Structure formats: C-alpha cells, structure tokens
Amino acid sequence: MTVLPELTLEQRSFLQALLSQQRIENLENILNARLGDIAVVLDNLFDPHNMGAIVRTVEALGIQDIHVIEKDTALDLSAKVTKYSDKWISIHTHKNVRACTNYLRKEGFQIVVAQMTETAVPVHDFEVFADSKIAVVMGNEHAGASEEICRLADSQVIIPMYGFTESFNVSVATALVLGDFVKKKRSAILPETGTLDDNRKESLYDQWLQKAVKKSEILLKAFKYKTD
Numbered sequence: 001m002t003v004l005p006e007l008t009l010e011q012r013s014f015l016q017a018l019l020s021q022q023r024i025e026n027l028e029n030i031l032n033a034r035l036g037d038i039a040v041v042l043d044n045l046f047d048p049h050n051m052g053a054i055v056r057t058v059e060a061l062g063i064q065d066i067h068v069i070e071k072d073t074a075l076d077l078s079a080k081v082t083k084y085s086d087k088w089i090s091i092h093t094h095k096n097v098r099a100c101t102n103y104l105r106k107e108g109f110q111i112v113v114a115q116m117t118e119t120a121v122p123v124h125d126f127e128v129f130a131d132s133k134i135a136v137v138m139g140n141e142h143a144g145a146s147e148e149i150c151r152l153a154d155s156q157v158i159i160p161m162y163g164f165t166e167s168f169n170v171s172v173a174t175a176l177v178l179g180d181f182v183k184k185k186r187s188a189i190l191p192e193t194g195t196l197d198d199n200r201k202e203s204l205y206d207q208w209l210q211k212a213v214k215k216s217e218i219l220l221k222a223f224k225y226k227t228d
Contacts, residue, residue, distance in 0.1 A: 007206040014223050015209050015216060027208050030062070030088075031201055034194040038181055039065040039109060041100060041137040043145050045170065046073040050141060052081030053171035059085035061182045064196065064204070067092045067135065069100050069149075087211050090204075097148045109135040111153040114177050115145045120156035123177050128184035136181065138174050 007015070016024055040058055045051055045068075055077060058066055068075045070093055077086055094100035104111055112126070112134055128134065137153065139145030150156065159168060159176050168176065189195065196204070210216040 004207050004210045006203070007209065011220055011223065012206065012209065015213050015220075018213050018219070019209075023212065027205065027212060031196070031205055031208065032194055033062050033192060034064050034196050034201075034204070035062050035182065035185060036064050036194070036196040036200060037109075037131075037133040038063050038178070038185055039067060039104070039135045040174065040178065041067045041069065041104070041111075041135050041149075042075075043069050043097070043137055043139045043149055044071045044073060045138070045140060047141055047170075048076040049081055050169070050171045051075060052077050052086075054138070054174045055082050055089065055091075056085045057171065057175045057178065059089050061178055062194065063089070063178065063182065065090045065092065067094060067100055067104070069094050069097055071096055071146075088208065097146060097152065101149065101152045104135045107133070109133045110155070111135050111137060111149075112155045112157055113137040113139070113145045113150050113153040114159070114173060115139060115150060115156050116158050117150065117156045120158040122160050123157040123180050124160070126155070126157050126181075128181050128188065130185075130188040132185065132188075134181060136174075136177055138170055138177075141170050 040054065040063065042051065042054065055066065066089060068091060075091065075093060092103070094103065101111060110133060114123075114136060137145050137149055157177065159173060161168075167173075185195075210220075213219065
C-alpha cells in the first residue's frame with residue numbers, strides 16, 4: 001500500500017468537501033468495522049493471480065494487514081484481479097521468515113499455519129476470542145509453508161475435505177480459513193465493530209480520503225498554494 005502524507009485538519013476538511021456525505025459515511029463505516037488483530041502472511045507465493053485473489057478476499061472480509069515474505073518472489077499484483085482493492089489495505093513486505101515472525105511476535109500475534117501436519121487441527125475447531133491476535137500463514141503453491149515458519153508457528157490448522165480432490169487452490173484455502181476466523185472474531189465482538197485503535201483509524205482515514213478523491217495530490221498542492 002502506498003503510504004501518503006498525513007493531513008492537516010484544513011487539508012482533511014478540504015478533501016472531505018469534495019466528496020458526498022454518503023461517500024464519507026461509507027469510508028467511516030468500513031473503517032470502523034476493520035479488523036486489525038487478524039492478519040495474513042503469504043509465505044513466498046509466486047503466482048500473481050493467487051496473490052491478487054487473496055488481497056481481494058482480505059479486503060472484502062474487512063482485514064487490514066497482509067504480510068508478504070518475499071524470499072524468492074516479490075509481490076506482484078494484477079489490477080484485473082485485485083480490482084484495486086489493494087489500495088485500501090496495508091501490505092507489509094519482509095525479506096525472510098525470521099524478519100516476519102519477529103515483527104508479528106513483537107506485535108503480539110499468534111502465528112497459525114494452514115498446513116497439513118500431525119498436530120494440525122480442523123479449522124472449525126480452532127478457537128478465536130475477542131482478544132485473539134492471529135496471523136494466518138498461507139504457504140507456497142507447490143511446496144506449502146516453509147519448514148522454518150512451521151517450526152516457529154504456534155499452531156497449524158487444516159481444512160477438512162470430503163471429496164477426491166487432495167488440496168484447495170491457495171487463494172480458495174485462504175478464503176475458507178479467513179472466513180472461518182473472521183466469523184468467529186466478529187461473533188466475539190459486536191458485529192459492526194472493528195478492532196483498530198483510534199490512532200490507526202485516524203492514520204488510515206487520511207490515507208483513504210486521499211485515495212477516494214481523484215488527483216488529490218494535485219488538488220492538495222493547489223490548496224496549499226492558495227492558502228499560503
């Protein structure tokens with residue numbers, strides 16, 4: 001996500017005046033429902049279509065943060081797949097597993113890998129509480145999650161399967177796991193309430209406001225020139 005500058009009170013009021021009241025209320029409602037304590041980790045995915053589909057799912061579910069481990073492949077998003085949903089979420093890139101897990105641990109996240117292991121539990125049996133902070137790791141399309149991140153994780157979950165097919169596409173698997181976790185999280189809190197703190201909300205609102213107004217950078221420069 002491109003990080004735009006913070007707005008002054010005057011700049012914020014100026015941009016708000018360029019949007020309809022309905023548009024402003026929509027931004028505020030979505031922001032107030034955002035989840036900051038469920039995150040997604042993409043462990044060295046390589047298919048841009050899968051990356052884009054996951055980003056779109058994450059945004060639609062109201063999750064704010066994606067962490068991308070770019071060990072072998074850099075993040076590559078297609079606007080045709082994301083439908084520009086990536087501009088509304090926060091994408092954090094990490095060069096290796098250790099850097100990513102250290103960051104998540106510092107932020108208080110429990111690391112859960114979606115991978116079939118001997119200790120993995122069915123996703124519907126995994127408990128999510130009001131104060132849970134969970135980072136869900138989705139692995140590489142062919143190799144799955146790396147041995148390193150599985151070793152560093154707190155838990156593993158699996159998606160029960162009832163057909164002849166042995167695995168889901170990674171973007172589909174992500175949607176199923178996140179859909180389950182988000183449902184449990186929103187059941188544990190008020191459904192219309194998100195989990196971002198006020199400082200994060202204010203920062204994101206400034207970002208979203210600039211993205212909601214077309215050519216906001218040019219308009220803000222003109223506004224500064226006029227008020228100087």
